[in-house]
Amino acid sequence: MTETRTGFDVPELRRLRYFHGRLLGARDLQREQDYFRERLKLRMRYLLGYGVACGLLVEPVAAPADHGGGEEKTTPRVAKVRIAPGLGVDAYGNEIVVRDACVVDLWEALSGSAHTTTTDPKTVWVGVEYKETPVDPTRTIFTSDCGDTSDCEFGWTKETYTIRVTADRPEADRRCDTCGDLHGEGSGVLWLARIDGVDWHKPLRASQIDQSIRRPFGRRVPTVITGINWRHGHTYTVSEAKELLGTVNDKGGLVVRFSDDIRVDSLRRGVVDIQVVEGGAGKNAESWFMGGEFAALPKTEFTREFRFRQTTRETLQDDDRVLITIRSAFLLDRCCRPVDGTHVGGKVPYLRTGSGKDADAEADLSAATDGGCALPPSGVGPWTSGVGLGGDVFESWFFVREG
Secondary structure: OOOOOOOOOOOOOOOOOOOOOOOOOHHHHHHHHHHHHHHHHHHHHHHHOEEEEEEOOEEEOOOOOOOOOOOOOOOOOOOEEEEOOEEEEOOOOOEEEEOOOEEEEHHHHEOHHHHOOOOOOOOEEEEEEEEEEEEEEEEOOOOOOOOOOOOEEEEEEEEEEEEEEEOOOOOOOOOOOOOOOOOOHHHHEEEEEEEOOOOOOOOOOHHHEEOOOOOEOEOOOOOEEEEEOOOOOOEEEHHHHHHHHOOOOOOOOEEEEEEEEEEHHHOOOOOEEEEEEOOOOOOOOOEEEEOEEEEOOOOOOEEEEEEEEEOOOOOOOOOOEEEEEEOHHHOEEOOOOEOEOOOHHHOOOEEEOOOOOOOOOEEEOHHHHOOOOOOOOOOOOOOOOOOOOOEOOEEEEEEEEOO
């Protein structure tokens, strides 16, 4: 029977069969070891996934005490980071274990091609890669003309890791599931952080290290909400609320940003609701829904944010609560999976829109630090929506006052 390739990248599995009187050589035992290792990696890749399981946090290293502030040409390069102990699994199913914290000199670890450029790179990526190293040389006690061994061989293989630093943006894993074939030279590297604005002659700051690029351990990375242009639980004046909702300004509206592409055709009527719960004097505790629509949706198949603005002119009054509901289970990402939209602790960052700094809104982390828990349980921020299950409903609100 001829075996046809279907894209399921799995090696042939053959198990050693024992019988009385069989002669076992080094090659037989090596193949048996390979069999069990391939089975373990197969289970890891296709059943559990890959990514950072725990630890492996990247932190800046302070400059040495004798580091001066002289001219750049005479000042040594001191840009270093520390990688904390932890466990990760690469896309091939290899377990990467960092037993002790290690300090990385970014310039020394940087790939050779970056050293030959006329200007030093300002952005680098740091990762770890599985590596095998032969150790413990052992003298053989028997040699044969049929063998391919020398008089001295390494007795053990140490499973360790190597640090990878590059100035080239790593290729993202765009597969919808880990069952697909791997593509890209960097598939075996587990990227941990991106470091921006590197001045090689000065120590790094924590704000320069973006660890949100790392992949959390699992078969897939859910699409989540990464920013909103209103402050959850904040109190706005009536005029500020109207400006935010786009009541009188066609360019206004509620902006929601996602970590990855979502399908434009899933942004349908009924997915987003704006409900007003009345407070203060008068119709206390009554509620009603504002009319609204998605504004300026792109003509493309996917988008990473939307703007939803009020289309009616209902009046807000003092002590009203405006409740925003996004039925994220109806928002599908590029893999046709629902957005993971649970608004955990109201911690999704606030987007500074219209600040004039950049046409693209930037996340303000101050909204996520109110009330403690500045970082998610993983220790890597900023916060996003989601609990890893997908779907659910994103809820947020703000209050209104006269003024």
